[in-house]
Amino acid sequence: xxxxxxxxxxxxxxxxxxxxxxxxxxxxxxxxxxxxxxxxxxxxxxxxxxxxxxxxxxxxxxxxxxxxxxxxxxxxxxxxxxxxxxxxxxxxxxxxxxxxxxxxxxxxxxxxxxxxxxxx
Numbered sequence: 001x002x003x004x005x006x007x008x009x010x011x012x013x014x015x016x017x018x019x020x021x022x023x024x025x026x027x028x029x030x031x032x033x034x035x036x037x038x039x040x041x042x043x044x045x046x047x048x049x050x051x052x053x054x055x056x057x058x059x060x061x062x063x064x065x066x067x068x069x070x071x072x073x074x075x076x077x078x079x080x081x082x083x084x085x086x087x088x089x090x091x092x093x094x095x096x097x098x099x100x101x102x103x104x105x106x107x108x109x110x111x112x113x114x115x116x117x118x119x120x
Contacts, residue, residue, distance in 0.1 A: 007060045011068015019073045034094055035082040038075060039102060045074035046106040050113025055120075 019041055026037040052065050079102060086095045 003060060004063055007064040008068040008071075011064040011070075012072040013068075015069035015072030018069075019075060033091075035079075035086075035098060038078050038082055039098065042074050042076075042079060042102060043105055043109055045070050047109040047113040049074075050110035050115075051117040052113075054114050054117025 022041060023037040026040060030036050049066060049070050052062075052070070057065065079098075083095055083098055086098060
């Protein structure tokens with residue numbers, strides 16, 4: 001049990017720091033009035049999750065990568081917060097675009113990741 005917690009903690013440490021670093025890097029370079037950093041992070045995480053699931057890693061590695069790293073890297077709560085903020089600012093088209101792209105592209109990228117993982 002303690003090894004499970006350690007595996008998750010190690011993955012989460014690196015995932016959270018990767019999200020912070022990538023998000024900061026994107027926001028410095030892309031000055032859009034749209035939450036593009038969170039979108040890129042969540043979509044890339046969806047793809048990697050699908051890919052990793054197909055690799056059928058050992059239980060400990062699976063915990064480290066999926067629950068730990070990807071759990072901390074992707075961010076459902078920030079996605080929801082940014083959606084609410086766009087709604088509060090009455091940016092209706094951006095709210096709809098953000099929601100539709102996140103959900104539909106996220107599902108498609110999980111499937112694409114699974115496909116790629118299955119052929120490797």
